[in-house]
Amino acid sequence: MLFHSALFIFMILPLFVGGWYFLGRYEDRRPRLWFVIAVSSLFCGLFGWEYLILLIGSGIFTYQIGRFAQKKAVFICGITVHLLVLFLFKSAGLLAPERFGSLAMPVGLSFYTFSQIAYLAECRKGKEGLIRTPVRLLDYLAYTAYFPKLAEGPITLPDEVLPSFSQDGKTVFRKDLFTQGVILFVLGLSKKTLLADRLAPVVDQAYAAPDAMNAAGVFLTAFLYIFQLYFDFSGYCDMASGISSMIGIPLPLNFNSPFQALSIRESWQRWHMTLTRFFTRYVYIPFGGSRRGEGRRILNTLIVFFLSGLWHGLSSGYLVWGMLHGILVSLPRRKENAQKNPLIRRIVTFLLFSFSFVFFRAEKVQTALKLLAGLKGGRGSAGLYRMADAFRINELYVLREMIYLRTPELLGRYDLILMLLFLLLCFVLTAGRNAQEIAGQMKLTRRNAILLAILFVLSLLSLGRVSTFMYFKY
Amino acid sequence: MTENGVNEKVKSEKSGADSGRFLRTFFTVSAALAALAASLVLLFDPLYHFHGPLPGLKAVLTDKEYQIPGTLRNFDYNAVIAGSSMTENSDNALYDELFGCRTVKAVRSSGSTADLNWYLDLAFETHEVQAVFYSLDLFSLDAPGGVSFKDTGCPMYLYDRNPFNDVKYLLNVDVLFEKIPYQIAASTFAEYDEHHPYSWARGKVFSKEAALSHYERVEQSGMQPADEAAARAGENIALLQKMVREHPETQFHFFLPPYSALYWDDLIRKGLRDVWLSEQQLAMETLMAEPNVKFYSFQEDLSIITDLDLYCDALHFRPEINDEMARRMACGEGLLSMQDAAAMPEKMRLLTDELERTLIEDLF
Structure with missing residues (x-):
């Protein structure tokens, strides 16, 4: 169930x-x-x-x-x-x-x-x-x-x-905890049904023909997948925390606005936090952590991320993904980095993080390399338009049909623009407060209750077409 | 109690009251919105799960896997057109006019016998069916037995009688924002043709070039032995026979549609022709032994099967051919006797061998 x-x-x-x-x-x-x-x-x-x-x-x-x-x-x-x-x-x-x-x-x-x-x-x-x-x-x-x-x-x-x-x-x-639980559950449900599941067919389309993607398509694929995974997995965790909160038992936070991180190291303090905590507490520290010199720290970090890759699966993509993160996290901290513009650091971190997950999604290194080869150029935009064609917002069906009937030649562009707007929405949503913060700080006004009810019913309506959670296979 | 303690208590009570009001509003509005959505679906019922079309709206039938169970339960009819995609372009109104009945379609892309049988059982359960027009496809006899709706991802909440899982239909974003607007648009300003439900012909190109472009000629392999027919098709034929026997009041019109010469070439090259023809013969002889069965064949009509301009691929023909078959059946053309059925495999073998030597050789 x-x-x-x-x-x-x-x-x-x-x-x-x-x-x-x-x-x-x-x-x-x-x-x-x-x-x-x-x-x-x-x-x-x-x-x-x-x-x-x-x-x-x-x-x-x-x-x-x-x-x-x-x-x-x-x-x-x-x-x-x-x-x-x-x-x-x-x-x-x-x-x-x-x-x-x-x-x-x-x-x-x-x-x-x-x-x-x-x-x-x-x-x-x-x-x-x-x-x-x-x-x-x-x-x-x-x-x-x-x-x-x-x-x-x-x-x-x-x-x-x-x-x-x-x-x-x-x-x-405790009425306050119960209320927070309800809010968290609805936010998690909407993340899954209204956001993650809309992105799923687009990402599937991209990975079905990775060698058809041009540079823009590769960027979009990397970005859309990281958002899909985030909304799917964190949506599940929000629902889990919501249910548990309803009976007054708090669960630990698992995602804390990971795309606001300023470095890959910080990303792992915000992404799948309980896995990071497990590896830190039961692998990294018993192996000596950073107490036995720089070389040992790097080795321990690499071991942790190698095991993290292995935990996700034995496919080559997971292992490369794990090692990539091991290398990025174990790089020595440089003081000059701290002085850089936080926005630039955040963008660089997001790019590194999302592109490393190409290996994670592809599972096989060859598939990931096929996709990434699109960055070199020389590929047309057909793959990009096929991705856009797979993107649907059912609530806007009538608008799409009207465009199809009146100006069918513009349909491809409409789909693409809609997909880009959706991507923009993903950036906006992840730049703000996370679900736990929203649930904890939401003013319990009638207006907010109505907005939450609308979100809940829209999510309910989308239940008929959703897929299983992505982390079920791990 | 200290002043701080009193403040805390007041604060806590206020927070509890806020939570209570928030939750009441949330649950009330959620229930109201969900009820509104469900009521709209119940009213328009674009998949016809609860009732037929509303007065003033057309029966807009475009999603067969979603709409056939509902139409079979809730539409007003006394005859069924059953078959595969070969039947989907049939004109219901023409059948109504020629045979004096009121038809609905029960079609399945694969033409799976067990699936069509399930549909027809549903029709017999809910209606007095006077006639069934059944396109008996070669490939459907050889298909695995057993109903395949679930395995092929059909929405089972529309197929079963469980009222609890109807929530998947009543609270469904696709139905609310897509199917209902489409139903209204198709019924009002769009030109939806109610007489051709599930028709796929619009936008398709029928020409020799189109047919050839979709045909991939496989390597020649050995002909499979015809004596395997009973073992391979026995289950499907038994299903058909059982259905015919259980409904003696219904007139069954089975017919064999005309596949193009390209399709026969494909069967020969895959080594399937002889065994499939034997399966067909077995079906004909079994079913024609029943008094309420008429069997027609159009598969040997050279004027159709050699004219590739009538096809969009090796198998699928123009809607005009569907109309032509209906007209011929209405005046008894193509009706087979037991002797015709017994001679059919040999007749088709000779005919298709001849096509290989003439038309097909010229093409490739």
Whole structure:
């Protein structure tokens, strides 16, 4: 099941929120934890019941290992099993396509594997770690299966969500948090349905014929894809945070206006923040971080981004993408950079960031190079117009048909102009406050409620044609 | 309580009141807007899922996968034209006039027997169907059995009877901003021809050059054995036979459309001709044994199949050919007897071999 489906919005979400507060009337936390597990099992099970077995099995295994994680051998065994399972699913289709080509990645595996590794690492740290109160198996299973963060993160640490599940006491309905949750959910839903999914067919068109793109087409492809990915992934995270906020459990921020970053290093402090945090805390720092000299810092950074590429998949494009970012982040900071115009720095960072994601989207290096070869020139604009032809705003259907009937020769230009205006809108939207800030600071006026309702209904109307979230495959 | 404490409490109560008012407004306006959108869809119903066209509006039928289930349920008719894209250009009004009936179309691009059977079952469930005009395509008999709507991405919420998933139709941006305006425009100032639903002929070029430009001649391969026919087409033929037997009150007019000489050349080169002709013969003999079946053939009409100017590719002919078939069927031309059916494979083999030696050899 997906967040952006009528079944979820009209049935599961009200049932979940209502059930949580109903069971929250009891001091004993166990009924509401069983309820969380049941709803999460339904959420996961609708993708495939075998995934649910893996999820619950993995949760029980991690909890038991966690009890003895202070023994090094047990800890290593736990981590190894998690990484092996992850590697198995990531690599099976690639290494043996005939046999495992159709083996789908279990929903959320990459995300809950990392959350569980974090749990084991904190168990190993004992009292110095993030786990301060006793955790029981039921608490841990509810934490692992908790559906808002299951499929695409954010990747939580044990001091997030888990404390809310491990303490008895009645739940308190906080109207302000609930309202913020509703606002966040609607903003996330609209990011996905009104922005990301409009860009999807355009980007697909560009990557279907990468050698037909001229220089302008390559720029547009890189820009439109990074916006598509951002609105899709951050839209999901906003919806997840919104749902969780409705029941009073905050989730960590995963995207903090990443296109406002002034350097690639800063971009990674704003983009997929919980993944960066995981790698920093459990890979970079244990490897020595920057404490052992400049050479070691660079090496550690490269290792982190190589692993990040690997985490996304074993295709060459992901690995090149990871290494590119490793190199860009590990470059020594230069003082003169700080004196440059922030606008120029922001533009340069955006260009580097969006173009590096060409390798990420292409998955294969050859495809990415085919597209990027368009920058050399010598290609016509046919590919660009095909991209524009794939761009549709259904709400403007009547206008497009009128142009088609009266001046069909202008239709191509109309599509192109519309697509460029949409790109401009993407720049404007990402230059302002992010969804979390909007939800936290929105004045609760009647006018804003009406505007939010319009956004919500427009998003609802678009549910019939949307695709799955892009990070579901990781 | 201190002054600060009182202030905090007042602030918190105000914030709670603001939240309450905000949420009430949000949910009320959302519900009202959603209800408005759903009501518009329910009223105009451009996919005819709930009812037929509104008075004053035409039945605008252009999206077959989306509209056929609705038209079969909700339109007023007593005859069905069924088939593949070969049938889509048929003129409903001409059939109505020639056969004294009121027709709707149930067409599927692939002509899949199981899919067409599903459509016809729907028609029989909801209407008294007096006649079925069924274009029996060679390729459809050889197609895999089993309904393929779901696998081919058809909107299943329009196909099933589940009222809950109708929300996908009622709250749908495409329907609201595209289908309804199109329905209104086509019914008012645009010249939409209601008699040619799902027709694709407009804008197509029919000429020898066009037909040849779309024809890619494959390498010659060995002819597949004709005795595989029963195994390959048995399931589809059984489906047709079952349908015919279950509806003895309905007159079934099966007909074989005229494919161009290029298409026969393609079948020969792919080695499919003999087995497909045997499948066709098996279907004819099975169905003609039923008293409520008439079988017509136009596939051997040399005046049509050798004139490539009548085609836009190897398979698809001008709408005039659809009209011509209807006229001939109405006056009994092309009607086959059991003997004709038995002789058909050999007749077509000789005829297409002859075409290979003459027309096709000249072309390539």
